[in-house]
Amino acid sequence: MTTLAPRFLELDRLDGEDRAALLRRADQTIEPILEQVRPIVEAVRVEGDAALRRFARELDGVTGPLDSLVATEDEVGRAYAAVGPEIVEAIRFAIAGIRAFHERQKPEPMWLHEVRPGAFAGDRWTPVPSVALYVPRGKGAFPSVTMMTAVPAVVAGVPEITILTPPTPEGGVDAATLVAAAEAGVKRVCKVGGAQAVAAAAFGTESVPRCAKIVGPGSPWVVAAKRLLAHRIDTGPPAGPSEAIVFADETADPELAAADLLIEAEHGPDSSAYLVTPSRRVAEGALAALARRWAELPEPRRSYTRAVLEGPRGGVLLAPTLEAAYAFVNAYAPEHLEVLAAEPWAHLGALRNAAEILLGPFTPITLGNFVLGPNCVLPTGGWARSFGPLSVTDFMKRSSIGYVTAGAYPALARPAMLLAEYEAFPAHAAALRARGGAGEGR
Numbered sequence: 060m061t062t063l064a065p066r067f068l069e070l071d072r073l074d075g076e077d078r079a080a081l082l083r084r085a086d087q088t089i090e091p092i093l094e095q096v097r098p099i100v101e102a103v104r105v106e107g108d109a110a111l112r113r114f115a116r117e118l119d120g121v122t123g124p125l126d127s128l129v130a131t132e133d134e135v136g137r138a139y140a141a142v143g144p145e146i147v148e149a150i151r152f153a154i155a156g157i158r159a160f161h162e163r164q165k166p167e168p169m170w171l172h173e174v175r176p177g178a179f180a181g182d183r184w185t186p187v188p189s190v191a192l193y194v195p196r197g198k199g200a201f202p203s204v205t206m207m208t209a210v211p212a213v214v215a216g217v218p219e220i221t222i223l224t225p226p227t228p229e230g231g232v233d234a235a236t237l238v239a240a241a242e243a244g245v246k247r248v249c250k251v252g253g254a255q256a257v258a259a260a261a262f263g264t265e266s267v268p269r270c271a272k273i274v275g276p277g278s279p280w281v282v283a284a285k286r287l288l289a290h291r292i293d294t295g296p297p298a299g300p301s302e303a304i305v306f307a308d309e310t311a312d313p314e315l316a317a318a319d320l321l322i323e324a325e326h327g328p329d330s331s332a333y334l335v336t337p338s339r340r341v342a343e344g345a346l347a348a349l350a351r352r353w354a355e356l357p358e359p360r361r362s363y364t365r366a367v368l369e370g371p372r373g374g375v376l377l378a379p380t381l382e383a384a385y386a387f388v389n390a391y392a393p394e395h396l397e398v399l400a401a402e403p404w405a406h407l408g409a410l411r412n413a414a415e416i417l418l419g420p421f422t423p424i425t426l427g428n429f430v431l432g433p434n435c436v437l438p439t440g441g442w443a444r445s446f447g448p449l450s451v452t453d454f455m456k457r458s459s460i461g462y463v464t465a466g467a468y469p470a471l472a473r474p475a476m477l478l479a480e481y482e483a484f485p486a487h488a489a490a491l492r493a494r495g496g497a498g499e500g501r
């Protein structure tokens with residue numbers, strides 16, 4: 060088949076089951092993968108680096124030497140030469156914007172508020188002790204993910220940062236990923252990917268330090284490993300295969316809608332991508348434009364986008380009304396939401412559930428993915444209903460701070476003692492009496 064035939068669906072003609080099917084993502088059907096991942100996780104726990112090297116050959120197709128699972132300074136130096144000065148400058152430009160955004164996002168180290176005279180309460184923020192940053196490589200190279208995970212970790216002040224990324228067939232690391240890591244300020248890059256990388260971060264090996272947390276998007280295998288190991292390591296915001304909705308009202312340009320629909324669809328066949336519009340003109344114009352634009356794509360991106368747009372997780376959806384379009388977007392809760400409209404701000408109030416909302420014809424997802432500044436590591440699988448983008452605070456922990464003066468103590472102690480006695484905690488109440496000023500209990 061040499062032409063693209065995207066799915067075209069009219070929302071008001073779908074029954075409940077068909078509408079529910081539109082909301083499903085690839086990483087929501089990982090149960091069969093869990094049992095395949097379990098022995099990988101156990102092997103890494105028992106064998107450490109030996110298992111990582113074996114899986115690199117068996118699962119990642121590495122044929123070159125793997126003398127060191129950690130990238131060396133020589134490899135980093137060669138990476139700068141390999142990518143060339145233009146890519147280096149592009150990485151530096153992107154990092155500058157990402158750093159500026161996340162520095163502004165960083166909370167103040169501590170705040171206190173006088174909740175009652177002489178009684179103070181507040182928060183203190185400190186970095187987590189260690190973090191693993193997962194950078195995928197299965198369907199391409201992603202220095203952007205390196206920047207989006209490393210920069211906020213560095214801004215947060217995490218003392219021990221490890222990047223985990225699948226090795227190349229030659230046993231190395233993608234050159235731009237190494238450059239991005241160095242420019243962001245991360246020195247440890249390990250040649251480990253897939254479920255085995257998650258296990259290595261959870262248990263620790265000779266080359267990969269045990270980490271308190273792991274963040275970053277990954278394949279269903281990575282998602283499955285995170286689920287199995289959630290009791291051993293903080294797995295961060297849920298980030299699986301890419302997904303996007305391009306929302307277009309009647310003022311949108313169908314050509315732009317088509318061009319932007321292909322952005323996330325080209326990530327891989329497990330991605331999800333929908334154009335949602337109440338305008339038949341936009342829908343039909345985008346369908347025509349998609350066929351032309353798709354034909355210009357090289358392989359394997361052409362195959363990836365076909366799988367998405369002709370498959371169960373993509374296509375063009377015509378809504379009967381603007382309100383129905385809003386309702387679908389909110390039910391889907393996409394990772395990326397692009398709003399194509401002459402007045403995009405008019406729609407923002409109705410669009411509640413999306414991890415990233417990019418407004419207007421000059422804010423394509425591409426800018427958000429690389430250089431705009433907000434983090435492009437986003438919750439997928441509908442988790443945008445309750446999770447937000449990766450941020451500086453994902454690399455920090457919050458401690459509550461309290462301080463009560465002697466003069467303020469009696470006013471707080473008396474009601475606290477009454478509540479402690481009501482809940483049958485005599486030691487709680489006794490600790491209050493030991494300080495005096497709490498009055499007599501019942």
